[in-house]
Amino acid sequence: MLLFSMPSRLLRTVLALFFFLLAAASANAAPSTLDTIKQRGVLLWGCDIAGGAPLAFPDPKDPSRLLGFEADIAEAIARELGVRAQVVQTEWDSLVPGLERGNYDIAMNGLEIIPERQKRVLMSRPYYVYTLQLVVRKDETRINSIADLKGMTVGTLAGAMADSLLRKIGGVTLKSYSAVWPYDDLALGRIDAAFLDTPITAYYAKPDKRLKYVGPPEGEGFYGIAIRKDDRELKQAIDKVIDKLLRTGELKNIYDKWDLWDKTQTKLFETAAATDTASKLRTDSDEAPLSTFLPSLLKGAGMTVVLSIISMALAIGLGICLAFLRMYGPGALSAASAVYIEVYRGTPLLIQLFIIYYGLPNIGIVLSPFAAAIIGLGMNYAAYEAEVYRGGIEAVPKGQMEAALSLGMPRLLALRRIILPQAFRISLPAVTNDFIALFKDSSIVSVIAMVELTKTYSILAATTLRYFELGLVVALLYFGMSWPLSIMARRLERKLKGHK
Amino acid sequence: MIKIRNLYKSFGNHKLFQGIDLEVKKGEVIVLIGPSGSGKSTLLRCINGLEHFEQGEIDVAEIALHSLNRSRPSREDAEAIRQVRLKVGMVFQQFNLFPHMTVLENVVEAPVRVLGIDRGTAEKDALSFLRRINLESKALARPATLSGGEQQRVAIARALAMRPQAMLFDEPTASLDPETVGDVLAVIRDLVYQEGMTTLISTHEMGFAREIAHEVVVFDKGEIVEQGPPESIFTSPGQERTRTFLRRVLAK
Numbered sequence: 001m002l003l004f005s006m007p008s009r010l011l012r013t014v015l016a017l018f019f020f021l022l023a024a025a026s027a028n029a030a031p032s033t034l035d036t037i038k039q040r041g042v043l044l045w046g047c048d049i050a051g052g053a054p055l056a057f058p059d060p061k062d063p064s065r066l067l068g069f070e071a072d073i074a075e076a077i078a079r080e081l082g083v084r085a086q087v088v089q090t091e092w093d094s095l096v097p098g099l100e101r102g103n104y105d106i107a108m109n110g111l112e113i114i115p116e117r118q119k120r121v122l123m124s125r126p127y128y129v130y131t132l133q134l135v136v137r138k139d140e141t142r143i144n145s146i147a148d149l150k151g152m153t154v155g156t157l158a159g160a161m162a163d164s165l166l167r168k169i170g171g172v173t174l175k176s177y178s179a180v181w182p183y184d185d186l187a188l189g190r191i192d193a194a195f196l197d198t199p200i201t202a203y204y205a206k207p208d209k210r211l212k213y214v215g216p217p218e219g220e221g222f223y224g225i226a227i228r229k230d231d232r233e234l235k236q237a238i239d240k241v242i243d244k245l246l247r248t249g250e251l252k253n254i255y256d257k258w259d260l261w262d263k264t265q266t267k268l269f270e271t272a273a274a275t276d277t278a279s280k281l282r283t284d285s286d287e288a289p290l291s292t293f294l295p296s297l298l299k300g301a302g303m304t305v306v307l308s309i310i311s312m313a314l315a316i317g318l319g320i321c322l323a324f325l326r327m328y329g330p331g332a333l334s335a336a337s338a339v340y341i342e343v344y345r346g347t348p349l350l351i352q353l354f355i356i357y358y359g360l361p362n363i364g365i366v367l368s369p370f371a372a373a374i375i376g377l378g379m380n381y382a383a384y385e386a387e388v389y390r391g392g393i394e395a396v397p398k399g400q401m402e403a404a405l406s407l408g409m410p411r412l413l414a415l416r417r418i419i420l421p422q423a424f425r426i427s428l429p430a431v432t433n434d435f436i437a438l439f440k441d442s443s444i445v446s447v448i449a450m451v452e453l454t455k456t457y458s459i460l461a462a463t464t465l466r467y468f469e470l471g472l473v474v475a476l477l478y479f480g481m482s483w484p485l486s487i488m489a490r491r492l493e494r495k496l497k498g499h500k
Numbered sequence: 501m502i503k504i505r506n507l508y509k510s511f512g513n514h515k516l517f518q519g520i521d522l523e524v525k526k527g528e529v530i531v532l533i534g535p536s537g538s539g540k541s542t543l544l545r546c547i548n549g550l551e552h553f554e555q556g557e558i559d560v561a562e563i564a565l566h567s568l569n570r571s572r573p574s575r576e577d578a579e580a581i582r583q584v585r586l587k588v589g590m591v592f593q594q595f596n597l598f599p600h601m602t603v604l605e606n607v608v609e610a611p612v613r614v615l616g617i618d619r620g621t622a623e624k625d626a627l628s629f630l631r632r633i634n635l636e637s638k639a640l641a642r643p644a645t646l647s648g649g650e651q652q653r654v655a656i657a658r659a660l661a662m663r664p665q666a667m668l669f670d671e672p673t674a675s676l677d678p679e680t681v682g683d684v685l686a687v688i689r690d691l692v693y694q695e696g697m698t699t700l701i702s703t704h705e706m707g708f709a710r711e712i713a714h715e716v717v718v719f720d721k722g723e724i725v726e727q728g729p730p731e732s733i734f735t736s737p738g739q740e741r742t743r744t745f746l747r748r749v750l751a752k
Contacts, residue, residue, distance in 0.1 A: 402550050403596035403655075407610035407662055408586040411578070417613060421600045 033105055034081075034234045043078040043085045044104035048092035054203045054258045055110050056087070069199075070108050072254045073127060073245070080241040093458055096121055097467060099226055105234065107226040110197060112161055114221075122235045123224035127242050127251065129264045131217030132162050133201040135194045137186060138212050143193055145215035152192035155182025161221045162195045163459075175451070176459045183208055184358065188366045199260055220264065290469055293460050297470075300456030301477050307373055307452055308439045314378030315438070316431070319385025327390060337386070344383035349444055352376055357448040373445035381438050388434065392427035393419060425496045432489030436482050453477060501526045501666055501698050502547060502588075507556035509542060509722075516542060516722040519556070524666070524700060529692050531709040531730075532702040534719030535745060540702035541593075543719075544668045547700070548590050549581035561587045561665055586614070589659030593671040595651040597643035597658070603630065604639040607658045615662070622661075629657040633687050649680025653687050660691070666698035667691070673705060681705070688712070706749055710734050718742045 037043050047056050049066065056068035066087055078085035088104040095107040099121060110130070113123045136143050143149065150171040156162040157177060166172045175182065175191055182194045187210040194205065198217060205211050225242075227235045245251040246268055255261035325337040344352070353376040360367065367375065396419050404414035443454035451459070457474040461467045502524040509517040516539050524530050532540040545551040547558060549565070558565040563584050573581065598606050607626035611617045617625075630636045633653040635646075643651055652672055659667065669688065673681045685708050691697045692712055703709055709716055710730045717727040718739070725741045726733070737743050 397594075397596075399592060399594050399596040400598065403590075403592060403598070404610075405550065405582075406548055406585055406590040406592075407658070408582055408614045409610060410582060413613055417609065418598055422598075425600065 032233050033228065033231045034237055037081060037083055037105055037234075041083045043074070043081060043083050043106070044088050045074050045085060046088050046090045046095050046098050046104040046107040047074075047109040048095065049087060049089055054199055054260070069128075069254050069258045069260060070110075072257070073251070074108060076245055076250060076254070077238060077241050080244065081237065093461070096226060099228060102228075105227075105231075106238065108223075110199070110223055111226050112221045113224040114161070117226070120229070122227040122229060122231065124227060124235060125239045125242050126222030126224050126268055127245075128199070128223040128255075128260075129267050130197045130199060130221055130223060131264065132165065132195055132219050133198050133205070133213055133217055134215045135183070135186065135196075135201060135205045135211050136192070136214050137189070138210055140192075140212070140214070143214060146195065146218060149193060149195075153190075155185060155191045155194040155196075157196055157200075161219055162197070165219050166195060176455070183211060184361070187211060188361055190366070190368065199258075202260065217264075220267070290473060293470065293473070296456055296460065297453065297473060297477060300451060300453040301481065303450075303452040304439070304442050304454075305481065307370075307377070307442050307445065307450075308435070311374050311377035311381065311442065312435050312438055314374060315381035315385050315434075318378065318382035319389055322382060322386035323389035323393065326386065327393065341383045341386050344380055345387075349376070349380050349441065350447065352380055353445060353448055369445075369448050369450040372448055373442075373450045376448075377438060377442060377445065381434060384434055385431065388427050388430045389423065391430075392423035395426045396422045428496065429489065429493055432486070432492075436485055436489075439482055439485070440478060501528070501561060502700070503557070503559040504543075504547070505557045507543075507546065507553055507558065509539075509546060509551065509553040517553070517556075518722065520722075520724060522717065522724070522727075524698060526665075526698055527696045529699045529701070529712055529714045530717060531713035531715075532700065532717050532719055533704070533706070533709055533745070533749075534725070535748075538719035539722040540719050541670050544590070544670050544700060544702060547668060548585050548588050550590075560584045563587070586662065587664060588666045588668055589662060589664035590668045591652070591655050591659055591670065591672050593674045595643075595648070595655045595675075597651050597655055599643055602640050602642060603635065603646070603654050606643065606654060607661050610658070611661050626657070626661055629661055630654075632690070633657050634683075647680055648676045649683045652676065652680075652684045656684075656687055656691075666700070669699070669701040669703070671702050671704070673703065704749060706734070706746070718745065720745065 031039070047070065049056050049058055054068050056066055056070040056074075059065040059067050071085075071087070074085040074087070088098075090098045090103065090107075092109060095109060095111065096117065098104065099107045107121075108127075111117065111123070112130075113126060117123060134143070134146055134149075143152065146165070146169060149166065149169055153173040153175060154166055155175045155177055156166060163174060163176065166174055175185075177185075181196070181200065181204050182191060183204050185191050186194045187208065194201075195218075196205075201213075205213070225238055227238065242251070251268070252261055252265070255265060322337045322341060325333045326341070327334075329337060353372065356376045357367065357369065357372040400418055400422065401414055404418040405411070409417070442452060446452060446455035446458065453474060457470055461470050502522075504520060504522040507517050507520040508515075520539075520543070522530075522543075532543065534540055542551055546553050547560060561584070563580055565580065565584065597603075598609070601609065604623065604626055607629060608619065608622045611622040611625070612619050627636060627639060630639055633656065635650060635653060635657075638646060638650065638654075643654065646654065656672075672688065673684050676684065685705065688699070688701070689712060692699055701709075701712075713730045715727060716730050716733040718725040718733065718737075718741075720741050726737065726739045728738075732738075733742065734746070737746060
């Protein structure tokens with residue numbers, strides 16, 4: 001109605017503008033990614049620079065600068081395309097999904113050329129041949145090759161070939177790392193061995209005096225650059241550039257600079273080999289029905305439940321102590337409790353977990369991932385519980401304590417028999433809420449190599465690239481566990497209310 | 501039984517009592533009257549240690565409270581206050597029943613936990629108290645399901661179950677519906693006439709005060725204006741402030 005009542009000239013102008021914008025928008029969608037790169041003069045490349053050296057990492061002296069052989073290659077490619085390179089920081093697990101979403105033009109960060117990946121994205125011709133190196137503690141005598149790994153706990157990289165090779169041996173407990181390397185855990189005895197790509201091993205494990213190499217390098221594979229499925233033109237351009245860098249020897253120079261050139265790299269000249277090696281690793285995970293993953297997901301879910309329950313028990317116990325100290329403790333203890341609560345509520349759980357797991361070993365306290373997870377979650381939630389209980393106790397009318405005292409009850413007895421049972425009823429809804437929150441927050445402990453439901457998901461998804469379906473299944477598992485919990489909590493609440 | 505000498509009490513900068521004296525003999529019934537905020541409740545709360553005071557002495561059944569540091573009591577002081585509370589029962593304006601317990605549990609709790617009486621005996625005792633206040637049938641009910649008058653009668657039974665030597669009633673009928681006031685007063689009356697319980701009551705029920713008191717004490721602004729037998733206070737008050745107060749209450 002409004003539109004028709006407008007003066008016709010204005011209407012025409014508005015319509016013209018509308019169609020102009022429409023045309024402009026569709027014209028924008030037309031150019032290829034290669035044209036877009038040239039137009040904007042910047043090649044955007046996705047990479048997890050937190051993944052570390054020597055692939056791509058921030059210069060410790062000037063964190064705004066990027067170092068690493070992949071950084072060098074990205075520069076070279078950009079130069080050949082007549083543009084400059086700019087990195088887009090992305091979690092390693094999310095590199096391919098990020099590429100598909102159009103966050104950047106290409107992804108390069110030790111992405112192996114494997115069929116699972118090639119189903120979703122194009123892979124350029126290889127720019128590096130990697131092998132896998134087994135690393136153990138200096139004093140290790142049991143392990144001399146990967147065949148000795150049966151029954152051992154081994155650290156690898158999520159979604160990598162190391163993972164697939166070790167699964168073939170069987171009986172090996174795998175621990176997938178992504179945010180940090182497993183070498184500290186290895187030196188501390190949390191795992192028995194580490195099995196990672198050679199560039200990483202060369203940079204992190206070789207100089208480490210607590211560790212040693214055992215066995216020959218295993219299972220050759222290729223790193224390639226990931227490009228979106230419909231960007232054939234860009235793939236051709238990048239293949240051509242890599243070919244040129246190889247022939248002119250620039251690539252060798254880059255690898256020499258990082259001490260990475262060895263005779264296996266000559267295989268880069270025979271590109272065809274890439275698919276052969278890769279097909280050795282072919283797994284049928286892509287065609288497998290979702291139910292194949294259910295056992296490991298359920299195992300992860302079980303771990304999540306156990307973790308949540310024990311952490312919550314710790315949080316409740318410690319929370320009660322903190323609340324009591326804060327309310328009734330002598331000055332110093334009361335202040336200490338207040339500080340504890342404020343510090344734990346005022347800092348991120350993630351940082352607390354990192355300090356407990358990776359920081360405490362510096363002062364000689366080495367915790368297993370399980371213990372660290374429980375202590376981290378429990379101590380964090382204790383701060384919230386303490387405040388909930390304090391609120392509950394303060395919400396009990398003053399007359400209750402007076403009535404109890406006037407009956408000759410000592411203060412402690414009055415607290416235990418009269419105040420706390422009422423405070424408990426008042427606090428209960430908040431406590432069940434916290435438990436549901438903790439249940440979901442427990443996913444955060446996956447950063448300290450704790451394999452619970454979320455970690456199981458990220459491992460499976462990274463290997464199979466079935467982020468969507470597996471994600472739905474995992475979300476459903478979480479929901480299926482927390483929903484009955486909130487129903488039970490509501491029922492309990494109603495029952496207690498009725499008794500008032 | 502209860503002796504108060506030269507009591508000083510203030511709330512922050514507000515000085516309430518500046519030297520109060522009062523004595524309650526065994527078996528005596530004393531009714532405190534006076535406007536709201538005149539100090540009746542505070543005096544009762546001082547007697548059983550719910551309020552501390554700055555100066556003066558309170559002796560309850562030979563236990564002296566004057567030397568205690570009541571704001572931060574030591575262990576011995578806290579125990580002395582507790583001994584006093586075992587000797588005098590208290591009934592509050594707001595009843596203060598324990599909502600998470602049944603009526604019976606409310607009555608049994610302190611005898612079992614504090615006096616160490618075994619639960620069976622305590623329950624039998626409690627039931628006989630409940631029978632006396634005519635609430636035996638509600639023994640297993642929760643306080644929230646009871647009327648105000650019923651709750652207050654349970655609160656009285658709960659205090660009596662500790663076998664106190666004296667009772668303090670702090671405006672026991674002030675928050676009750678008019679139709680339930682009578683039942684509560686009947687219980688107090690019964691206690692006084694049948695058992696000769698030493699009793700201190702603050703109340704606005706003038707008829708009841710006149711009927712039951714051996715002595716009436718008139719409070720105003722933290723001072724005892726006058727005190728004497730009910731007949732003289734109600735028919736020929738000696739002080740203008742008493743007359744003003746009585747005119748105001750009785751006009752209602």
